[in-house]
Amino acid sequence: MEVSTSPIPRRLSRRFQMAMVGEGILVGLLAGGVITLYRLALSNAERLLRQITSLAAQSFLGHVLWAVALLGICLVVCALVKWEPATSGSGIPQVDAEVMDRVDAPWHRVLAAKFVEGTLCAFAGLSLGREGPSVQLGGMSGKAVSRLLHKERGEERLLVTCGAAAGMSAAFHAPLAGVLFAVEEIHREFTAPLVISAMCSSLSADYLVSRVLGVAPVLSFTFAHDLPHAYYPMLVIFGALCGLLGALHNAGMFACQERLFGKLKGYLPFSRYIIPFVVAWFAAFWFPDLMCGGDAIVEHMLSPEGLTLGTVMILLVGKYLYTTICYGSGTPGGTLFPLVVLGSLAGMGFGLATAHLPGIPASYVNNFMVFGIAGLFAGAVRAPVSAVVLCFELTGSLDALLAVSVVSITSYVVANLTHVEPFYEVGLQNLLDITPADPTVNGAGDRMLHTYNVGAGSMVEGRTIAEVPWPNGALVVNISRAGTNIIPTGKVELMALDELLVTMNSDTDWDTDLIIHKLCEGRV
Secondary structure: OOOOOOOOOHHHOHHHHHHHHHHHHHHHHHHHHHHHHHHHHHHHHHHHHHHHHHHHOOOHHHHHHHHHHHHHHHHHHHHHHHHOHHHOOOOHHHHHHHHOOOOOOOHHHHHHHHHHHHHHHHHHOOOOEOHHHHHHHHHHHHHHHHHHOOOOHHHHHHHHHHHHHHHHHHHHOOHHHHHHHHHHHHHOOOOHHHHHHHHHHHHHHHHHHHHHHOOOOOOOOOOOOOOOHHHHHHHHHHHHHHHHHHHHHHHHHHHHHHHHHHHOOOOOOHHHHHHHHHHHHHHHHHOHHHOOOOHHHHHHHHOOOOOOHHHHHHHHHHHHHHHHHHHHOOOOOEOHHHHHHHHHHHHHHHHHHHOOOOOOOHHHHHHHHHHHHHHHHHHHHOOHHHHHHHHHHHHOOOOOHHHHHHHHHHHHHHHHHOOOOOHHHHHHHHHHOOOOOOOOOOOOOOEEEEEEEOOOOOOOOOOEHHHOOOOOOOEEEEEEEOOEEEOOOOOOEOOOOOEEEEEEEHHHHHHHHHHHHHHHOOOO
């Protein structure tokens, strides 16, 4: 069987790739501008929050007035989410669904609602981060550019990915991590137009944010000394611990979302949102360090006197529980920055604990704080490459690249062995209402197995299994969609980002593989 290669896909045109550079820069500038304003709004909201709660803590009337204020904020956030439901939660699963062409959200409503919701949630003190909303704001900025330039849907989805890269870059001051996160976690396809345009978006967004907010990294962790190779077995142990913590982090989040908040069916979303707002009232007066993303905890970790091991453990558990309640309720906000803070706390705790062992100096505690960020990120999100690059950009140093990679890969492997789903894939499953099924793979004779990713705009996207002209001897035996395995019956419609497991005859393996690659290749 032959697959036509004519006309040559537009994506191979030099003119098209140059146009994508310009469009990528435009997306990055727009996304960078939006997220710069968003970060300023969040910073001012948190500063105002701490001033107000400090005054309110001095009297009973202040406690009452702040409770009334939180109720009002909760009602406004509920009204905005009902006005635009696509803004609930972190926003990253919604961007995934946009790229898969399963959701077509109104970009102007999402931009307006998410911006206000995130600011109000920060002012209320909810334990949420800015990274998830920044990715969604960036993705919708890419969609806005696409609509303004009258692009086709396939190219629009590529620009949404570019916007997501710009959002991650602007949120963390990490342009390379932004590109890798968008490709590794969202688009899941490496193509020249995607990588080039995403890099342009990411760099231009970071440049704009740096001009306004400065070039200092979001987290200024530094290494006092490089970890000697003699201590690398400790890295494997710590990486395995991070993998278990990442799986535990996800399992707890999912359980809270399904078993606690999932049982609340009436008066939505108020019946779910009011719970984290009530907890926020207690946190404001009794546990203020737990409020917002975690900047206050980072300041304590970076202070000269530091924290004791007992205090680190209390902050780790408290921050996790508070973040779990806020995320599980579906309130608009991200979890990446709280995840980073939890990772650094885990690393600090491990460093302080091992400092009591013979021969391990306490000066390596800072190193383990960075290792913890990479380990927990890789264990929870299952994006180990993005985790390594993120740590490099947070510290500005390549000295610990090998050590960070060891922790990240070990954590990734251990987390996968627990069979707990990756963090954002479960959110995407819930958004798309995917029902999992166990596939049955029957091998006979000399058969080969290959995996293929369905590209956006490919020949097979939108077709059922029966409608695709598969080469002779090829059989799709499993479809992995958002982390869920689906039995590939002839009526199953293929979506962008699906991962196909295909069995084929070993004697025609090379030709069959080439044909299926062509069928699944993304186009714009």
